[in-house]
Amino acid sequence: MESLAVRPIGGYFPLTLVQGKEYYPELIRLNTSRNALEYILILKGYTKVYFPYYTCEVLLEPLIRLNIPYQFYKINPNLEPILDFEVGPTECLLYTNYFGLKDAVLKQLKATIGNLIIDNAQAFFSRPLPYSDTFYSCRKFFGVPDGAYLQINTDDRLILEKDHSADRVGHLTRSIDYGIEHSYADFITNELCLKDNDIKSMSLLTQALLRGINYKECRNKRIENFKYLNDQLFLVNELELFLPEGVAAMMYPLLLLKRDIRSKLIAKKIFVPTYWPNVLKWTGYKTYEHQLARYMVCLPVDHRYSLNDMEYIVNVIKKII
Template identity: 35%
Template sequence: MNVIGGFFEEENLNDNKNGFPFLEDQTYSNGRSALYEILQICQPTKIFLPAYTCDAVLEPILKLQIPYSFVEINNQMEFVALPDLKSSEVLLGINYFGLKGTYLKEISTQLGTNLIIDNSQAFYSSNWNTWAFNSLRKYFGVPDGSILYTPDGSTPKRTHSYNLPKIEHLKLRKNGAIDLGYKLYKESEKEQAISDKKMSNYSSEVLQHLNLKSIRQRRIENFNYLVNALSKWNQLDLSINIKHDVPLCYPFWPKNPIPHAKFWNHGIYVPVFWKECLKRGAKYKFESVLSAELIPLPVDHRYDEEEMNRMIEFISIQ
């Protein structure tokens, strides 16, 4: 039985380029590097960000020694209340699971360029005329890559070299060597660091030869299939706006918690978003519970109804 989820394998590429619109100068090796660049340009005196986030987001903030404060979110994955920003302060808004594009568009009309959008989980989403960045390896079988979007669409000229990431884990997964591939994948993830290098030529070439329209449609179809089957058991009610949203996953928060390990033992490799939230403090109880109990079910372009049904059947007997 084939496993579901986990790190990506090497992509099957089309013969023809799709002409995905990005410039080399707006690419970075990863999302934290793009965020670091944004913060260097904006030079905020303080940044507010959701408590429900990974430590990678904090790396550029800490490196630049920018004061920060966490903000609570609710079960709609939206801020409980927007902070009262000074003109020199910024808010980081996360496009959770690729499903909060409409919400962030609304916030952008209020905050303008005082908003930075983290589209790491939302490759297909807009930047709504403010600062934004994404993370390609969350959506595709590439080892690196992030695209930085500026409020006015300009792209500063950069003379930096290209990133040279490891790609062995992608090839091993494609050839069925999942265990060894996973070991190398973890090593690759540990090597992710803030860098001024551009996205690798490898990732750029892959992105140019993917059928992004087909990938988008498959994700939406798989997501809707799981919505129809699992929403009755899900404590999160996150709808999808096809105009703005392309899901990273189906965020399943079961009314009766199911340990992640049960899924892993059944060959369904779901991630944990994010263990570090457990140490944010007692104030952020919702974030801690979600970190422990949320099951991000895969809906990506590797799968169709067969894999969706396997996950549904497994969940139905828990």
């Protein structure tokens, strides 16, 4: 009988991964969130993008590559856009769902602005609004080398090559043996490798890794840790936070104006990133966005950590301030 096999049989064992279900199996799988934005811009043909001062500069890559004009706009202390301009019929507004806490704002914007692009890179667990152009970043929430999801309000699709991620997992595998600190240089190298990449479909490796995640557990842990930090720190936090029930935020944003505590936390091995260094170059010292980039401390709340870890963070902060 002729063999029906279409793949090799036998040989060595490949990496064994749990074959579960992705969180967004119905969305378009891409390699990076900046390329998800480019995907939208290509299919929608926008002639101008209104872009927040307070966001990551990598999102400018597709605008520059496509030669699309853009204009910055400001946000208020509630992290909401100051709409002192009109979005034209061939233009669009990009809004960042900051730390995954601004779902209510998304609904308001969707009701008033037709050409809205939602950046949910910091809001993986926020389900996309119906008929909204929305993109997600996977590696900001999970241990994957790349990957993005996209919902786009059109039936048109781009024909794409499949990406490959085997050369981008070194920092992830080495961190298991050597720890995060000793693999940080590899992480930075991986981040640089993602710069100016072509739009491609998500790699099979990244997709397989995403199938092995316990999303319910990860979501619940974020909710629990965030609530603990907010209960302990809301009296000193100068950021105006409205917290809907059950929001699995990316991080806990702690704003202490005029108190630069980031370096002191890092000295205690509480590694907090700066969101975003480019904002310090884009804005003047007295602007609200500049103050956020300089003084905002984003505390980790993800599934790696317990309430004991959150208690340690709180105790360190209270000693510092």
